[in-house]
Amino acid sequence: KNQVEQSPQSLIILEGKNCTLQCNYTVSPFSNLRWYKQDTGRGPVSLTIMTFSENTKSNGRYTATLDADTKQSSLHITASQLSDSASYICVVSDRGSTLGRLYFGRGTQLTVWP
């Protein structure tokens, strides 16, 4: 069964600290992996997208890694800010059909305290 598991479920850190969020997936075949940020009461916004051949991708203070062999990805946030408080969702796409389909994780709820 294709699944996307994220950990931790929730995380609280102090402003200025770094943190790493994890995503494990069993989706096969694999096309790409995206990380989305979803602020409370808003729709998700794409942060990064990685294909099979990419190991690392950065977007400002966000750095995503991908290990396609172990089917693991991480999202590292550097020097956290209060505005980083949000849910971070890992989304994996397969290529099993012509247009593919998406598998969503439940997200990690990050809270940054001053």
Next chain:
Amino acid sequence: EADIYQTPRYLVIGTGKKITLECSQTMGHDKMYWYQQDPGMELHLIHYSYGVNSTEKGDLSSESTVSRIRTEHFPLTLESARPSHTSQYLCASSVGGPSADTQYFGPGTRLTVL
């Protein structure tokens, strides 16, 4: 910031009422989607459209219906709302299919059925 809009943002109605959730995008995207999201849970695809006059049901069974008469407009209708329909509804659009292209999400409609 994505040019995709949803109205209303919040809706509280009584059981048995007919409602329509509006979604429109100004990016000219062919592909549009409706997702349902409960707190702390993953997004579930309930409807999608790959172009005008094309609509399909998603992975999660839903009593709602959709229409796609214009490229920019993808409304979702519930003929008779029930408390079980209480949820957040997110609309999204993309240029290509979900595997190939990033989806841009609207801000969502929070529906409460009493």
